[in-house]
Amino acid sequence: MSFTLAIVGRPNVGKSTLFNRLVGRKLALVDDQPGVTRDLREGDAKIFDLRFTVIDTAGLEDVTDDSLQGRMRRLTERAVDMADVCLFLIDGRVGVTATDEVFADILRKKGARVILGVNKAEGKAADGGAVEAWALGLGEPLRLSAEHGEGIDDLYYILRPIGDEFTERAEADAPLVDIDIPEDEADEEADPEWHKPTHEKPLQIAVIGRPNAGKSTLINKIIGEDRLLTGPEAGITRDAISVKSDWYGTPTRIFDTAGMRKKARISDKLEKMSVSDGLRAVRFAEVIVVLLDVEIPFEQQDLRIADYAETEGRAVVIAVNKWDLEDEKQDKLAQLRESFERLLPQLRGAPLVTVSAKTGRGLDRLHDAIIRAHDIWNRRIPTNRLNTWLGAMTEAHPPPAPGGRRIKLRYMTQVKTRPPGFVVMCSHPDLMQESYKRYLVNGLRDHFDMPGTPIRIMLRGQG
Ligand code: GDP
Numbered sequence: 518m519s520f521t522l523a524i525v526g527r528p529n530v531g532k533s534t535l536f537n538r539l540v541g542r543k544l545a546l547v548d549d550q551p552g553v554t555r556d557l558r559e560g561d562a563k564i565f566d567l568r569f570t571v572i573d574t575a576g577l578e579d580v581t582d583d584s585l586q587g588r589m590r591r592l593t594e595r596a597v598d599m600a601d602v603c604l605f606l607i608d609g610r611v612g613v614t615a616t617d618e619v620f621a622d623i624l625r626k627k628g629a630r631v632i633l634g635v636n637k638a639e640g641k642a643a644d645g646g647a648v649e650a651w652a653l654g655l656g657e658p659l660r661l662s663a664e665h666g667e668g669i670d671d672l673y674y675i676l677r678p679i680g681d682e683f684t685e686r687a688e689a690d691a692p693l694v695d696i697d698i699p700e701d702e703a704d705e706e707a708d709p710e711w712h713k714p715t716h717e718k719p720l721q722i723a724v725i726g727r728p729n730a731g732k733s734t735l736i737n738k739i740i741g742e743d744r745l746l747t748g749p750e751a752g753i754t755r756d757a758i759s760v761k762s763d764w765y766g767t768p769t770r771i772f773d774t775a776g777m778r779k780k781a782r783i784s785d786k787l788e789k790m791s792v793s794d795g796l797r798a799v800r801f802a803e804v805i806v807v808l809l810d811v812e813i814p815f816e817q818q819d820l821r822i823a824d825y826a827e828t829e830g831r832a833v834v835i836a837v838n839k840w841d842l843e844d845e846k847q848d849k850l851a852q853l854r855e856s857f858e859r860l861l862p863q864l865r866g867a868p869l870v871t872v873s874a875k876t877g878r879g880l881d882r883l884h885d886a887i888i889r890a891h892d893i894w895n896r897r898i899p900t901n902r903l904n905t906w907l908g909a910m911t912e913a914h915p916p917p918a919p920g921g922r923r924i925k926l927r928y929m930t931q932v933k934t935r936p937p938g939f940v941v942m943c944s945h946p947d948l949m950q951e952s953y954k955r956y957l958v959n960g961l962r963d964h965f966d967m968p969g970t971p972i973r974i975m976l977r978g979q980g
């Protein structure tokens with residue numbers, strides 16, 4: 518289940534352009550769908566991994582002036598009713614017009630959940646419009662360029678939590694049969710080597726980070742310059758290209774997107790990857806190396822990138838690059854660890870490795886950290902161990918009883934790996950507090966030695 522986004526706004530602000538960008542080629546015209554008029558277009562949209570339905574109030578261009586207001590109002594209201602969230606676009610080059618204010622009014626009256634987008638914001642021509650937009654009272658304006666694809670990353674970060682809300686709702690509604698113990702569980706219980714991962718496939722990694730962090734330098738170092746002669750090969754999809762390498766004896770596949778595609782044709786050095794290229798590569802990789810620059814570590818953008826990798830459920834290794842430039846290594850390391858713990862608590866225990874992509878120092882440690890992160894990400898814990906542990910955890914700290922209603926945790930099983938996901942059967946799952954969930958997640962990490970990997974716990978009621 519996913520959500521529906523309506524793009525609304527007066528004619529000519531760029532709604533269709535944005536619609537087309539979000540939908541790509543596979544757009545469905547609504548004509549033959551019941552209950553929707555020809556004036557509304559609907560399509561399946563995708564930003565990175567996030568999928569949703571988008572509707573566009575197209576067709577307004579054709580209406581004559583005197584009927585415009587009324588039709589616009591009706592059409593917009595219909596779109597708002599169909600949607601879970603609205604992206605209200607204005608033209609940043611023109612600024613806020615009286616018609617924009619009419620729209621803002623409609624959205625407010627409807628109580629719609631609104632994202633305010635200032636389009637045509639490439640370059641500086643929309644700076645004034647972006648400032649004016651605050652006056653609409655619809656929150657922080659998001660600068661976009663539908664035509665140039667700018668701001669789509671930011672839109673992703675805004676929509677992502679909404680997507681999660683809907684996924685969680687769907688999970689909560691899912692029938693219990695979902696969580697039957699996997700069939701291979703019985704075998705694993707008997708297998709003394711249950712904790713050992715299998716390495717049939719090459720390790721799939723992606724290196725992401727801000728421009729100039731040293732990604733290209735690192736990737737080149739890992740694959741070795743001349744190995745590139747064997748050439749990048751097309752990946753599973755058109756979007757991703759990968760290079761295979763034998764890194765310290767580990768078959769490795771490094772994913773890249775635009776950078777390597779260009780490399781296939783031209784020069785020696787990998788082209789620079791943009792941040793969004795890197796984010797796209799995350800989808801194909803198992804372990805994400807978040808590369809920081811030691812001179813400016815843990816910038817806002819780094820945090821978003823790391824958080825994105827975590828949200829995507831990938832194993833994460835933090836690598837601090839350009840360590841060769843650092844004189845006070847001891848002090849710096851302590852500082853880095855402190856910042857890491859404070860700024861990225863969701864990645865508690867993830868390895869932090871210092872490297873120099875340029876000299877190659879530390880790459881052996883990076884390799885080992887990646888292998889270990891991958892192992893943990895693949896780990897499966899037998900049900901009997903989990904339940905013994907759960908018993909001890911609840912005995913040490915029973916879940917709080919909100920309003921006197923006791924939450925009883927009955928049973929737990931791991932339902933997935935990559936990353937590890939667990940279902941806990943309990944009474945009143947809706948009353949369970951986040952803090953108790955965190956207690957369980959952190960306990961799992963410590964007891965079963967799973968630092969760094971994202972861990973998902975889902976609560977299910979019985980009956
Ligand atoms: P709609 O009527 O709101 O659906 O607007 P359209 O998508 O048809 O766009 C109206 C005009 O604005 C077209 O000429 C587009 O090429 C142009 N346009 C759309 N997005 C942008 C943008 O991000 N920057 C600039 N400069 N022009 C844009």
Ligand code: GDP
Nearest residue numbers: 728729730731732733734789838839873874875
């Ligand atoms: P990308 O934009 O993340 O791909 O970064 P590049 O690989 O192009 O590197 C950006 C700049 O940082 C280049 O001038 C590199 O030579 C430099 N650089 C990369 N790694 C290191 C390193 O480990 N130490 C030092 N001193 N410079 C580095």
